[in-house]
Amino acid sequence: MAPLLSTLPDQDRRERELLDRLLGLYAEEREIYARVLELSRQQGDVVRRGAPMGEVRRILEAKKECLEVIGRLEMTERVSKVEWETGRAAWSASSQATLHTALHEVSGLIEEILLCEEKNDLYLIEQTRVM
Numbered sequence: 001m002a003p004l005l006s007t008l009p010d011q012d013r014r015e016r017e018l019l020d021r022l023l024g025l026y027a028e029e030r031e032i033y034a035r036v037l038e039l040s041r042q043q044g045d046v047v048r049r050g051a052p053m054g055e056v057r058r059i060l061e062a063k064k065e066c067l068e069v070i071g072r073l074e075m076t077e078r079v080s081k082v083e084w085e086t087g088r089a090a091w092s093a094s095s096q097a098t099l100h101t102a103l104h105e106v107s108g109l110i111e112e113i114l115l116c117e118e119k120n121d122l123y124l125i126e127q128t129r130v131m
Contacts, residue, residue, distance in 0.1 A: 022080055047127055
């Protein structure tokens, strides 16, 4: 029984470490995705007012850079995500709920971006038809 007592604090500590790492990841991603959403909205405005393609390209490049940062963040925390997923059944309900909320916030931003991008595509198609 003694080993069980010594492993529970280790498990709790590891759960907290993983949770903190993943919450940090999703907080950073939330900020970057918010920036992407802002850029996507700007892109729509630029396309609607018929701005030169160079202006659109600058916005696209800024979005690309944001997404590359997210890709690097994801790669950095890849092991933490796998470890969380693997041990998820052992983690506390509170930690699971906290992480779920963070993921929900990020996924909500992604959904907004996708909707905005769809509108932007329609604006661009409309602009090319007019030309």
